Structure formats: C-alpha cells, structure tokens
Amino acid sequence: MTLTTETSESALPRGLDLDSELERGRRAYELDRTHVFHSWSAQDQIDPMTIVASEGSYIWDGNGRRLLDFSSQLVNTNVGHQHPRIVEAIREQAARLCTVAPQYVNDARSEAARLISERTPGDLNKIFFTNGGADANEHAVRMARLHTGRYKVLARYRSYHGGTDTAINLTGDPRRWPNDYGNSGVVHFAGPFLYRSQFHATTEHEECQRALESLERTVQLEGPSTIAAIVLESVPGTAGIMVPPAGYMRGVRAICDRYGIILIADEVMAGFGRTGHWFAIDHFGVIPDLITFAKGVNSGYVPLGGVAISAEIAATFADRAYPGGLTYSGHPLATAAAVATINAMEDEQIVDNAARIGNEVLGPGLRDLATKHPSVGDVRGLGVFWAIELVADRTTREPLAPYGTSSPAMAAVIAACKANGILPFANFNRIHAVPPCTVSDTEVVEGLKALDAALDVADSHIVS
C-alpha cells in the first residue's frame, strides 16, 4: 500500500512507529476479511476502515491518515481516546486483580457502584452491572416484569435499545424487522418528533400534548393492568437525536404513576455527560424507576453496562432472589475503568465542557450551516449530541435517503466527510455530530469546516 503525500505527513501519537503500525494494520485487514464476521453487515459488501492509533479526539486510519472522530466510535468515547488516567487505571487493576466472579466483593466494583449511584437522580442507589447496553435493557425489563407481575412493555418507534432478543424487540427502527417474532409482549408507540410529526402538530407544545394523549390512549387500549414498563431513551440517539419537548418526560412519568407502570430510561447513549448533564433525564427533572447505562460509563475502554435501580424495585428482591446474572457482572477491569472515567470527568469538568461546547460552539455552528446549506432540513441536539437531517427537498422534507436505508447521495456525503478529515456517525439520511465530551473549541471549528465542505456535496443532490 503506498501512502499519499497527505498521509505520509501524519505522525502517530505517543511515538508509535508509523511503518510498523501500518504493517500491523495491513495484516489485521487481511485477517479481518478472512476471519471476522461483522455486525449488521452483508459480509462481502463491506470494506471496513482499519484504525491503527487514536488519541484524544483523533484516530489514525490504515493509511496513517489522521481523522477527527466526530462519531466517538459508536458514541461511547466520552472522555476521548486513550485518556491517560483510564489507561493507567486499567493497567494498575490488571496488575492487581484481573477478574473475580460476581458473587465476591471487589473494590473496583463497589467504588464504581458508589460513584454511579451518587450521580443518578432520586433513590436509584443500587447498581446491577452488565456487559453492555442491550443486556442492561434485558435486565431492566426483567426487573420491571417481576416487580409488577405484568408482562407487556411499551417502547417508542424511532428508538434503539440493543441487539439481544428483548432489546431488539423493544427497538423501534428497521434493525428490529428481521429479528421480530412478535412474541415478546412489546407494543410500540409514536413519540414526539415535531420535524416529522405524526400528530399534525405545528408547535412543540402541540406535539408534546398530542404525543402524551396518544401514549395514554395506547396504555388504556392495551390494558394498564398488563403493562409492566414504558422504556424510553431520554433523548433518542441513533434514531435521530430528537430532544423531547418540555413537559413530555414529565407527562410520561405521570402516566406511569397513574397506572402503576415502571419507567425505564435508557441512557446507554445519552448518559454520562453526552448531553451536558450526567444523565439526559436530568434536563427534564424526572426520576425514572430504572436507568440503563453503558458506553460513556467508562468510555467503552472495557465493555460495561448496568441498571441503576430504585429503592422500591430493589426492595422487591430483598428476600426474593433476583433470577438473573452474568459471569462478568462488575468485572474489575471494566469497573476500574469506570471509576477512573467518572473521577476524570469530575476533576476535568468534562460534563460542563460538553454543555458549553453545545451551547456556544457546536450548536450555533451547526445552525449556521443549516442556514447556508439547502440540503439541511433540520438541526437538533444538546451538548455534544447533534443530528443534521439531510433532505432532497426542504419543502416536502423528502429525506436524502429513504427510511431504513442509505443512498448514493448519503454515501457521497459520508465520503466527503472523510475526505475532509472527519469520521462522522451516519444513519439513513442523517449525519450526527457526536464528538467526545472533551472536544476543544478549535477541534469543533475544524469539524464544522469539514462538514461545511461535505454539505456542499449534499446540496448538489437536492431536487430543484
């Protein structure tokens, strides 16, 4: 593989040797294509990017080219790549104690549980650790079913809750379709999304009221006494970063209270600083009964997820065994990484940085791009959690890729992002600007410049 002039100028971070890392990357690519089976993909139709190094807000690809990571990988590297305090904590923990079974006490797990409990709202002070977000949702639903003695679960369309059986059935996006056997007791409802309102609403207030009325009607028609839980991403992520209107989450909480239904807030993507608060639900002053988390809890340096449990639900399992567990629940390497992540976020005011970046740099910058580029139908978000909705026609709001798929136009926009130096998160007709919570002002400006150039490509695909 020959390097272009541009790539040969890139030096790798921390003194890593370019030639040997590129050689390692080439070997990795060959083995990947021979032996690795990738998620959500037709195996012969993909050409995955190799990543040979990373640091802070940047990654280096298999050509040694530096790209600004505006995706935070899968929206998980909230403290950026290779944060030295977390790398060191993992190293130290590995030297002291690599693994213990979940029935034993371990200091990393205990301390992580304390730090998480101190940040969750209300009395969600018990933590059940899982390996990631999907199994956190599986267990939250199991807890809600056992606590209420009811089976059905309500979840919204335009949502993602994970790839395991219950989690994918909860999911309200096309990834559920081939996995949906219709037997999980899940009922979907439409949540608020003014830009593509299903309620013919023209204001956020109308959208909020009508979405709540519709949800309550669904509860009544399904039979309140059959419904264990309503599961909601506090701010839906992959499905489009639709920040709920003021009053919506409070309204959902009130419906749950009226009918004895458990409210599960899925904070797997939105939690741990991404929206400029520790949890996205904090924007709405609502206390759910269960919070599921993963990703940002330790920036994904070691797989970890969990459920934060209210005192009332925890009491259900005081004298009755909770029928669930995992070999790696609260794994020391993962929880030591969580302890270091949360402490670093606190000490370095990383959550505040995410809020400030959203309010002062990224949000205003994206809104400026929306005024300049006719292909931008909508820009929305909070903190370092933003979606740019691309349309072929601003009047009809026809998306630049049909729901559930990509399009040549979107592929060209994504390619232009990469050509201009950023790694974007893309879904259907949207580009998400989701850099780490640690991103600097100058890095955001660099990212906005690259997006500006990529949006010129999007503009060339609009229908006149």
Ligand code: PLP
């Ligand atoms: N819930 C939400 C909101 C997510 O965004 C994701 C993953 O993207 C999940 C659950 C599933 O998490 P995991 O992939 O760790 O199982």
